[in-house]
Amino acid sequence: MGKIEMIISNLQKRKIPAKYFEKAEDAKKAILEEIKKEEVVGIGGSMTIHDMKLHEDLIKAGNPVHWHWLVEPSERNGVRQKAATADVYLTSTNALTEDGELINIDGVGNRVSGMFYGPKRVIVICGINKICSDIISGIDRIKNSACPPNAKRLGLKTPCAETGICNDCLSQDRMCNITTIINHKPMTVDLKVYIVGEELGY
Template sequence: MSKINTILRNLEKKGIQFSYYETAEDAKQAILKEIQPDNVVGIGGSMTINSLKLYEELKRAGNTVYWHWKVDASEANEVRRKASTADVYLTSTNALTEEGELINIDGVGNRVAAMFYGPKKVIVVCGINKISTDLISAIDRIKARSCPPNAKRLGLKTPCAETDICNDCLSKDRMCNVTTIINHKPMTVDLKVIIIGEELGY
């Protein structure tokens, strides 16, 4: 817990709200309590959010939810745009440093953009497997442990999908197109980070 406490202290210094939960179920219930029945919810591409089954719970509660994973490919871009201006945006982070920095790499860019501009409130969920010592180790972690399995899952024709090793490729399917670092709370977004004491996502 000493590492977690360090991260929480650093998030507080940066003006970012935070919570820590031992289990995914506890975190899920806390997230649902923060979302009102009339809130429009957007979701970024995230295996962590998917594993928490938040989409299903919110739909049952009557919320309008925009998630491009749940629509036909022809509708995906429009749904991405609607998600980016939602009342609440749910996503995960590719890495969280001990300094409290959120490091993310994206293919389209909708997920990372919505983390700091557009929605009124952003809730970023992070399993303990995403915690990295510093910026360099965070990017190394993403390239080694996030991008290859995601490329495989999406059926992308990239070298990492075949070799499990990032080649900094020039493939048309390349997913390492946009890299962002959130150092402090964005000015216009109510940002909260939820750390879970379990391994979740890539």
Template sequence: MERIKKLINNLKGKRIDAEYFESAEAVKAKIISEITKEDTVGIGGSMTIFDLKLHEELIKAGNEVYWHWLVEPEKRGQVRQKAATADIYLTSTNALTEAGELVNIDGVGNRVASMFYGPKKVIVICGINKITTDIISAIDRIKEKACPSNARRLNLKVPCAFTDLCNDCTSEERMCNITTIINNKPMTVDLKVYIVGEELGY
């Protein structure tokens, strides 16, 4: 728990709002309470969000939810653009360093871009399994755990889906196209990081 306290202090030192929750249900309740019915909500590709079923709760409450996972392929580009300018953007992070840096690798780039530009408020949910010691170990974690798991989920024909090792491939289906590090609070975004004492997502 001392490690979590230090991490939260480091995030706050970067002017990023941070809070710890014991359970997934607790963080879900907190997020639902923060979103009014008038808020539009964008969601970035995230197994954490999907498993929490936050999108279902929000749609049931009458919110306009923009998530490309919920529409047919030909509409995904349009939905990604709407999500990028929503009032609130929900996503997870691939890794969070002990110093409070959010490290992410993306294929299209909509998710990572919307974490620091576009929406008014961004809420990032991070399970304890994604906390790493530093940026190097964060990138290692993403390439050895997150990317292979996502590649298998999406049935992509990339080496890591079969070997669990990054081969720095040149496949057209490669997901490791864009790497971002959020070092401090973005100037125009109200960024919140909610850490959960459970393993969530990849």
């Protein structure tokens, strides 16, 4: 059994359905076919979703899309709340262990909370660059490969934005405020994971 097959098997043991797609375009097509036109879609902050342009195709299809990245700062909290109760919630994960656990670090918390409470269905898209051997290596990956470039992209005044490595800071702009590990299917949310054989996001 290859690594991807093993991860999918381990996710399924945790009652989390999973699929593998060679290309992001293949995953995108499957997601667009899966979401009905009348369904409301919420999106958590995700460069993967942004780069795949999923939001653009959903809007063109007529789906109501709630994503705080698409509105002015003054409107973001309201949009985050609408996304939290959507029919379908789309996001990525910061790390996926070989044992099938999803690890995420968030600043506000809307993205991670939407993965396990609120929406009816959640689809998590994971590029192969997010796969890690275990929880420890997953957290290390997030703090040193995901958060620093993300902080720099957002113009945050954190040490990692300057140095490129985590300093476990207590700065005002700190984005490593909430860490979650999904060990098993959330009780009230249908969660599935789509693994893509390309590097996606941070």
